[in-house]
Structures are given as C-alpha cells and as structure tokens.
Amino acid sequence: MTNVEIIKKELENIKYPGFAKSIVEFGFVKEVQLDGNNCFINLDITSTAPEVEAQLRKEITALKSLSGINVTLNFNKPKEQVQQSNSVSGKNIAPQIKKVVMVSSGKGGVGKSTTTVNLAIATAMQGKRVGILDADIYGPNIPRMMGLNGKEVEIVGDKAKPLNAYGVDVMSMGILMEEGQALIWRGAMIMKAIQQLLRDILWEELDILFIDMPPGTGDAQLTLAQSVPVSAGINVTTPQHVALDDSRRSLDMFKKLHIPVAGIVENMSGFICPSCKTESDIFGMGTCEELAKQYNTQVLGNLPIEPAIREGGDSGKPIVYFNPESISAKRYMIAADKLISFLNSQDEVSNAAIQPIMPAGVSACSPEGQKIKEEHEKAQKSSGSCGTGCGCH
Numbered sequence: 491m492t493n494v495e496i497i498k499k500e501l502e503n504i505k506y507p508g509f510a511k512s513i514v515e516f517g518f519v520k521e522v523q524l525d526g527n528n529c530f531i532n533l534d535i536t537s538t539a540p541e542v543e544a545q546l547r548k549e550i551t552a553l554k555s556l557s558g559i560n561v562t563l564n565f566n567k568p569k570e571q572v573q574q575s576n577s578v579s580g581k582n583i584a585p586q587i588k589k590v591v592m593v594s595s596g597k598g599g600v601g602k603s604t605t606t607v608n609l610a611i612a613t614a615m616q617g618k619r620v621g622i623l624d625a626d627i628y629g630p631n632i633p634r635m636m637g638l639n640g641k642e643v644e645i646v647g648d649k650a651k652p653l654n655a656y657g658v659d660v661m662s663m664g665i666l667m668e669e670g671q672a673l674i675w676r677g678a679m680i681m682k683a684i685q686q687l688l689r690d691i692l693w694e695e696l697d698i699l700f701i702d703m704p705p706g707t708g709d710a711q712l713t714l715a716q717s718v719p720v721s722a723g724i725n726v727t728t729p730q731h732v733a734l735d736d737s738r739r740s741l742d743m744f745k746k747l748h749i750p751v752a753g754i755v756e757n758m759s760g761f762i763c764p765s766c767k768t769e770s771d772i773f774g775m776g777t778c779e780e781l782a783k784q785y786n787t788q789v790l791g792n793l794p795i796e797p798a799i800r801e802g803g804d805s806g807k808p809i810v811y812f813n814p815e816s817i818s819a820k821r822y823m824i825a826a827d828k829l830i831s832f833l834n835s836q837d838e839v840s841n842a843a844i845q846p847i848m849p850a851g852v853s854a855c856s857p858e859g860q861k862i863k864e865e866h867e868k869a870q871k872s873s874g875s876c877g878t879g880c881g882c883h
C-alpha cells in the first residue's frame with residue numbers, strides 16, 4: 491500500500507537531468523497528493539527543454555510506489571522568451587565585455603574554481619581588465635576564494651556593482667545570497683539567472699570575463715554555454731585517465747558549440763613537497779598533452795598539488811597574488827600569457843559570430859534552440875564560415 495511519504499522518499503532517487511542532485515534536493519517537487527488511486531505531483535523545473543520533462547515523466551511514472559496508480563504530473567517551467575535583444579538577431583548581451591572565457595570541467599572537484607581565480611588574477615597582473623562571473627550557481631565558492639565572503643554589494647539604480655579583489659571584478663550568486671543560503675535558489679531558473687548576472691550587473695569595460703561554469707556537460711551547461719557569446723573555452727582536469735574521459739565530454743561540448751578551445755589546464759599534476767620542494771608524480775603527470783593533441787589544442791599549464799594552493803583558496807588569499815615566487819604562481823602566469831596570446835590570435839572573430847546565443851530559458855537541445863542554431867548556421871555559411879552545426883542530438 492503506497493502513501494505520500496513513500497512516494498516522496500522514492501522521488502529523492504530521481505536526479506535532475508544533467509545534474510548529480512535529485513529533484514527533491516533541488517526543491518523542485520512542490521506538491522504530492524494522493525487521493526485513492528489518483529496521484530497528483532506538481533514540479534517546478536528550470537529547463538524548457540521537452541526532453542528534460544520527458545525524462546522526468548518516464549522516471550517518475552516508473553516508480554514502484556506509483557505502480558497501478560493514475561499519475562498526473564504538472565510541470566511549471568520558465569516561460570520561453572523568444573527573440574530578446576540578446577538573441578541571435580539581436581545585440582550582444584554585454585557589449586562592454588570584449589572576450590568571454592568559459593572555464594569548464596567534465597566533473598566536480600578537479601580545481602575549476604581555483605584555476606579560474608588564479609588565472610584571472612594572473613591575467614589582471616599582466617595588465618588586462620578582468621572579471622569573474624561565478625555561474626556555479628549551486629556551489630558558488632569564488633567569493634570565499636577571492637576573500638569576498640560577507641562583503642556588501644553596492645546597488646546603483648536597479649543594478650548591482652561587481653565587487654573587486656586583487657584587481658578583478660567579481661560577481662557570483664554566492665555574493666548576492668546570504669552565506670549558506672543556497673536554498674533560496676531552489677527552483678530558480680538558472681539559465682535566466684546567468685543572463686541576469688550579465689545584464690543586470692554594472693560590469694565595467696572588460697578585456698576578459700571568466701565564467702566559472704557548474705561542473706559537468708548536461709543540458710544546463712549546454713544551454714548556459716549558448717546563452718552568452720563565448721570567445722574561448724578552457725577545460726580543467728586532473729591527469730588520471732578516468733578524469734580524462736569526463737574531460738573529453740567537456741571538450742566535445744565546446745566543439746559542438748563552436749567554442750574555440752584555448753587549452754587544457756592539468757591540475758593536481760604531481761605533488762610539490764612543502765619542505766624539500768621536490769615534485770613527485772602521483773596521478774600520472776602529463777597525460778593531457780595527448781588529449782590536447784587529439785583536440786588540436788594546447789596544455790595551458792600543469793599545476794601541481796601544492797598545499798599553498800588549497801590554503802590560498804580557503805583563506806581568500808590566492809597563491810598567484812600572495813606567493814608569486816612559488817612554482818604554481820609562475821605556472822599560472824605562463825598559462826595566462828598563453829591564454830592572452832590565444833585570444834589575440836582570435837581578434838578578428840567577433841564574439842557574436844562565434845556561436846548562436848540562446849534566449850533566456852531556451853535549451854540548446856530544444857526544437858526552438860535547434861531552429862535558432864539552424865538560422866545562425868545559415869547566416870554563417872553565407873558569410874563564408876564553416877557552419878557545421880552544433881551536432882546536439
């Protein structure tokens with residue numbers, strides 16, 4: 491005999507497509523009612539993609555506790571906003587930003603945020619005007635790493651000013667919400683959120699805006715990647731072969747979206763002993779060289795496991811700024827130099843021409859997203875560029 495509690499318990503096992511968390515953990519399950527043989531479940535979801543709803547329908551109706559029950563599922567989705575000013579035919583969403591660099595990883599915990607912070611500061615130290623947008627909405631830790639936890643945001647009119655640390659402008663959901671209050675974002679529309687973070691934040695003129703992406707390569711990442719014009723992608727990975735498989739997915743995502751790959755950062759590549767400073771191989775150093783070759787790109791840097799990197803992250807004192815003579819700081823500086831050269835080599839390519847830009851809340855995989863891409867590709871072909879299609883299926 492089933493009951494609401496049993497159904498809710500089983501719903502906890504259903505992951506939101508593209509994420510490791512369940513629909514219950516995200517707070518997407520709003521209501522479960524059981525009346526005799528009829529069950530009504532009300533869900534808020536953040537994607538307009540029909541395949542996301544279809545996947546959830548399939549998994550929910552297959553639950554053991556719902557077998558033999560008439561199930562009615564109601565999905566509340568973000569409203570699709572067709573042809574906004576930032577859509578393909580419209581203007582760049584943040585024209586004062588010259589280059590957007592997306593930092594991604596195939597899986598969590600490989601050091602994506604650490605890389606973003608140190609690379610951004612290294613780039614600023616080389617004279618560039620730099621910002622970081624922390625798009626890791628469900629685990630925003632850039633504020634802590636930049637020493638900005640608890641700092642107040644200044645509001646000008648109806649817009650917020652980014653904070654600044656170590657010469658880098660920073661905005662993150664972690665700054666806009668109270669510390670430890672991630673629950674506020676339950677059910678929020680993450681695709682729309684990222685666009686608001688670009689549009690409703692008073693970004694100054696920037697040479698480079700780094701976007702720290704949520705880990706993974708699901709529909710959410712795909713759609714985010716198409717929400718802004720991206721000049722370059724950076725993949726962060728650890729050197730173990732299992733991590734490289736996830737990395738390939740991330741590099742494939744860039745390829746599908748026509749995002750030029752600036753390079754791979756091999757993080758936790760070897761260990762530097764804090765006392766004798768010798769570097770020893772732990773996870774297999776240098777495996778990214780082969781991967782880079784396969785994807786016709788370069789390794790931007792091999793960053794060792796260095797206790798000072800973690801301490802710098804935890805204390806908000808990034809190693810590249812506070813310990814510039816360390817091996818890791820020097821490698822970040824070289825990586826920044828390589829990135830700047832890459833971006834300079836792409837100078838003739840305008841941001842908006844790089845890949846289609848999806849309107850808020852429209853999934854790159856949805857029929858509408860596909861249509862937008864087709865139109866974009868047609869336009870690319872007529873202007874002589876490759877236009878091979880994003881290939882998403």
Ligand SMILES: Nc1ncnc2c1ncn2[C@@H]1O[C@H](COP(=O)(O)OP(=O)(O)OP(=O)(O)O)[C@@H](O)[C@H]1O
Binds near residue numbers: 597797800
């Ligand atoms: N090269 C390194 N040496 C030592 N510690 C490191 C190194 N790189 C990252 N770390 C530490 O590993 C932990 C995870 O790093 P980080 O938060 O940057 O990963 P992430 O990929 O952004 O994670 P998430 O998936 O949660 O966004 C942090 O405590 C960080 O300080």
